[in-house]
Amino acid sequence: KERDITLLLVGHVTKDGSIAGPRLLEHIVDVVLQFEGERHSRLRLIRAIKNRFGASDEVGCFELSDTGITSVLDPTGLFTSRHAEPVPGTCVTVTLEGRRPLLAEIQALVSQGRDNDFGNARRVVSGLDSARTSMTLAVLELRAAIKIGGRDVYAATVGGMKMAEPAADLALALAVASAAKGLALPADLVAIGEVGLAGEIRKISGVDRRLQEAFRLGFKRALVPAGSDVKIAGMEIVEVSRLDQALQRVKISGE
Template sequence: MARTTASFRCTECGWTTLKWAGRCGECQAWGTVVEAAEQTGITRALKPVAVSDERVARPITAITAPEVEHQPSGIHEFDRVLGGGIVPGATILLSGEPGVGKSTLLLEVASKAAQGGQRVLYVSAEESVNQVRMRAQRTDALHDNLYLAAETDLATIIGQVDQVQPQLLIVDSVQTVSSSLNDGLAGQPGQVREVASTLIRVAKDRGLPLLLVGHVTKDGTIAGPRVLEHLVDVVCQFEGDRQTALRFIRAHKNRFGPTDEVGCFEMTGDGIAEVADPSGLFMSRGSAPVSGTCVTISVEGRRALPVEVQALIVKSSAPQPRRVTNGVDSSRVAMLLAVLERRAGMKLSENDVYVSTVGGIRLTEPGADLAIALAIASAYSDKSFPGTLAAVGEISLAGEIRPVSHAKQRASEARRLGFTTLVDSNSAHLRDAMRTAFATAETVQADVPQF
């Protein structure tokens, strides 16, 4: 018989400790460690079990694996991220911030599957069937093959699956469903683990594709125990600013496909729409060149996108000049400002500097360094670059231009979009890149600033 000892468990991530702590040692959350009882020690030895001939270990070369069949969901951008479609029996976890459009996207997936002849069961544990029906009517997702149920009890959901016999199951969301076999409220680590493991087991036994909606914490991670991400086959993150209509979906884990693809969507009044070619979404629509702007070719997954970086420099009246960024990393901009001042002789310490991207996209890769630096130099000198110039490159602290990944893909996309001048690592130093960029400006050579 096992004995019990007092222990403490974090209600957010499931971390355990023998002593109480005010702050979780795993997720760093405050006030989430509570007392729990944990079984420790085993009084009898574990006996080995005889393995049948069907389950005996064999050489990996003697095992034939069936081909993974992807069933298209009807939404090309979603299929792109999944690796071609939804695999029967697979469990897909879709997470994202509240209001970003997770339920709208999955309702669109359910509608496409129903129109394709599949029987779909959509279980909403957060909204009533009337609320889901109203959204479906607004997005034109009504179909006789789409079944709705508003349930929060796990056993009742499994009963609905037995009754409907669906070919696609959607549960929105896993943190709001509870099981009577586990103590605690819905959303606690034990409940999330029990609900997820039971639904995944049902999906695997029946070859039923399962789509789960997951909540996120305030720092953007998936709420509940970390084991939830290990149990599922695919983990997708739905990203986007609620102030803009653009949405991105990325796969952080995919057992049936790549994890470097990105799907692009746009929220509209009629629901969610695919954006097959988002090339023009992240550039300004002005025809005349404006100082303080430069275009870079960013790579999101396997997709190359032109992104316009804008900079504004004004004389500061405060003792500490302001550094305001939007869509770019503030620490990266601070480093580039130091490099520009030290390596290019630009006196920026007495000016307020504002740097932003167009369209709400966020640039995180170092390949955007050169475009940010050129946009700041353009704003500093009040000289504009032509609309046919783009810049790609990483800048070191020594002012060197370093090459970036996917260089051929970026150059090919730049040529396709009409950029005739690409400033990149062919310029060995930041000064050389700036001379090349300003030499293409629509000014006489005497007006080109010297750095």
């Protein structure tokens, strides 16, 4: 610092996610960046853990290719798929990586359950939080009358996206209900909101930022929690307070 020389230190993190070595080093430096990525995904993220010169929740998106690591200006295409016609069991949501909104597609498949050694239906999850998925499925059946108790349910994100935030609950519930009923959701629909145990749709942060990104990419309709109070010219934004109300809006009924 006395000679005004920029110094880059490269280290590794431990299994619990902390930086290896003495904690003093982390306090001395001005910026701590963490390089993240899944083995089976080509997406790489650089996340600011500490930043004395700006926000600490900024995220940079990069793609791993044969020629090296390149910047991805619009990474949404990595987490959504293209369908000629709407397909049952798919729903798009908008997640936040730091301050950056990313569109992500959740896909679900509901099949007739088969007897196994334990006599239980299968619940297979990829890219989603398994505990929140189990909770959402229970709420979907008990509060919205979508019968999936004895059926196998598979849920996954497109492109290896990891989503743990509650804002994806509503999209997951709609995708599973769509798959269970064999009814496709509108192709230009996004859904964001947390699902509570009583079947209510709770408010989430950054609704305006999420919907602006969805509208920029061509989505014209959105289901959001009641009280979000967001208006975007050219976009139909429907506020819902309960899960069964959200299902009615997309013409999916229980039983």
